[in-house]
Amino acid sequence: GAGVSQSPSNKVTEKGKDVELRCDPISGHTALYWYRQSLGQGLEFLIYFQGNSAPDKSGLPSDRFSAERTGGSVSTLTIQRTQQEDSAVYLCASSSGTSAYNEQFFGPGTRLTVL
Amino acid sequence: TQLLEQSPQFLSIQEGENLTVYCNSSSVFSSLQWYRQEPGEGPVLLVTVVTGGEVKKLKRLTFQFGDARKDSSLHITAAQPGDTGLYLCAGRPRSNSGGSNYKLTFGKGTLLTVNP
Numbered sequence: 001g002a003g004v005s006q007s008p009s010n011k012v013t014e015k016g017k018d019v020e021l022r023c024d025p026i027s028g029h030t031a032l033y034w035y036r037q038s039l040g041q042g043l044e045f046l047i048y049f050q051g052n053s054a055p056d057k058s059g060l061p062s063d064r065f066s067a068e069r070t071g072g073s074v075s076t077l078t079i080q081r082t083q084q085e086d087s088a089v090y091l092c093a094s095s096s097g098t099s100a101y102n103e104q105f106f107g108p109g110t111r112l113t114v115l
Numbered sequence: 116t117q118l119l120e121q122s123p124q125f126l127s128i129q130e131g132e133n134l135t136v137y138c139n140s141s142s143v144f145s146s147l148q149w150y151r152q153e154p155g156e157g158p159v160l161l162v163t164v165v166t167g168g169e170v171k172k173l174k175r176l177t178f179q180f181g182d183a184r185k186d187s188s189l190h191i192t193a194a195q196p197g198d199t200g201l202y203l204c205a206g207r208p209r210s211n212s213g214g215s216n217y218k219l220t221f222g223k224g225t226l227l228t229v230n231p
Binding site: 004031035040041042043044045048050056091093098100101103104105106107108109 | 158221223
């Protein structure tokens with residue numbers, strides 16, 4: 001389909017390793033969000049991209065987290081030196097705008113497990 | 116920090132029963148959305164409410180936005196097993212200029228199980 005896709009769907013890594021998570025948004029959507037969902041918690045905002053504007057990185061929990069969005073499309077979330085508390089589902093969403101009625105379309109998420 | 120408190124956290128009911136879940140905050144939101152999330156999938160938008168006191172109906176689901184735009188409720192009539200899932204409310208805070216903020220603040224969700 002033409003929805004948001006994320007890869008990998010599952011990632012198991014060892015503590016201290018780096019991981020890269022990928023998000024392919026819906027074609028033409030200018031806004032892209034990354035969220036983290038831990039067990040029993042709601043969605044925690046991580047970072048927001050809008051067109052060519054500087055991203056809003058205010059939700060990144062530490063400097064081990066970074067994200068890029070190349071060519072206004074695909075985005076990669078990188079976590080360096082992973083820790084066990086990084087284990088969570090990482091969700092990506094895209095939308096065509098940011099008004100109140102704009103729907104965020106979510107991907108299925110990447111489940112990250114840090115051993 | 117603007118928080119959204121959802122209650123109950125867990126709800127298990129029999130098919131055909133009615134239920135209401137709540138989303139409360141001390142902060143004012145310019146709009147509020149309800150999402151449903153199934154295992155292994157991302158949340159899917161059910162409704163957006165913008166006006167204080169607004170009521171929207173989606174088949175057996177009724178959504179209400181509080182008059183002060185600080186709270187919302189979701190009522191399901193005659194629940195079906197297919198309604199099972201995690202229901203999340205998400206508010207869009209008002210910006211300092213009085214307009215809308217692009218960030219959504221999510222509640223922790225209500226996990227609903229409807230037993231046949």
